[in-house]
Amino acid sequence: MPHSTVSVDQPRSYRADNTAKYPKRAPKQHGEIRRLYDETKLRYDQSSWSSSIQTLLSGKNRPVVSNIVSLGLGSLYEKSRDQPRRLKQLAMLLGIADYLRSTGTPEIIVYAQDPNFTKADETLLRSLGVQVLKTSSPSDLGEAGRVIDERTLVYIPFLTVAAYELLLRTCAMDLLVGDDFNVLRSKWEKRTAEHKQVELLMKSGVSRYQRRSINGDGFWGEGDRHFPMALYYRPAHSVRGQAGTQKKASRSQFDQDTRLRDGTLHTRL
Numbered sequence: 001m002p003h004s005t006v007s008v009d010q011p012r013s014y015r016a017d018n019t020a021k022y023p024k025r026a027p028k029q030h031g032e033i034r035r036l037y038d039e040t041k042l043r044y045d046q047s048s049w050s051s052s053i054q055t056l057l058s059g060k061n062r063p064v065v066s067n068i069v070s071l072g073l074g075s076l077y078e079k080s081r082d083q084p085r086r087l088k089q090l091a092m093l094l095g096i097a098d099y100l101r102s103t104g105t106p107e108i109i110v111y112a113q114d115p116n117f118t119k120a121d122e123t124l125l126r127s128l129g130v131q132v133l134k135t136s137s138p139s140d141l142g143e144a145g146r147v148i149d150e151r152t153l154v155y156i157p158f159l160t161v162a163a164y165e166l167l168l169r170t171c172a173m174d175l176l177v178g179d180d181f182n183v184l185r186s187k188w189e190k191r192t193a194e195h196k197q198v199e200l201l202m203k204s205g206v207s208r209y210q211r212r213s214i215n216g217d218g219f220w221g222e223g224d225r226h227f228p229m230a231l232y233y234r235p236a237h238s239v240r241g242q243a244g245t246q247k248k249a250s251r252s253q254f255d256q257d258t259r260l261r262d263g264t265l266h267t268r269l
Helices: 028-046 048-057 083-103 119-127 161-170 180-187 194-202 244-257
Strands: 067-071 109-113 129-133 154-157 175-179 208-212 231-232
Touching: 028 048, 028 083, 028 119, 048 083, 048 231, 067 083, 083 109, 083 154, 083 180, 119 129, 161 194, 180 208, 194 208
Parallel strands: 067 109, 067 154, 109 129, 154 175
Antiparallel strands: 175 231, 208 231
């Protein structure tokens, strides 16, 4: 685990309360965002996109999950063309948690961290049973660095390449849900700096994982087609039972293999 000057107390098991009501004096905007989220979550639950994710998570070699950490969710209150997609990302995050809890891990804790979270974002997330972690910068893992371990499902929708590099270089986890790099690599022409950097990321950190693309109708629509997603995992039989010295040696070699050149690009995928 990476060293951090931030100390995070592990909270007790926190089960999401889907019936949580808003405070009586909550701002009108909070009620509107919560309504949009509830509608989005319902569409997710009824979609084949959700079924696709559940099928991938039900594999017998899926690593054991004890908590979920979301990085880069973005502000849900920021008015922009990305706002509907961020609500979809939140619906997916909590849909994954619901499914894992229903299949035998009811104590799963969900965390979210983003330097752009506002007080309103934090209030909404907590009302949905999500614990908020703190970081001062997109280039700093902050409190998440103290939480992520091999049993963490890291939910990383559309981080910068630099943020992915930092995560894969410094954290040990067996399960990721985020960008489909096989598809996104083709966004840039060969020989461009962006294409080369994504290839470097795929050959170093991402190559340790098996990839399964996420597909389905009824939720991730035409407007989201430039943001393909995939599940990456290390099979349980390949990571369980290893001696601590073997794991340290593996991480040391991984760090050595993924040394990044100066001038890392902060390109958003």
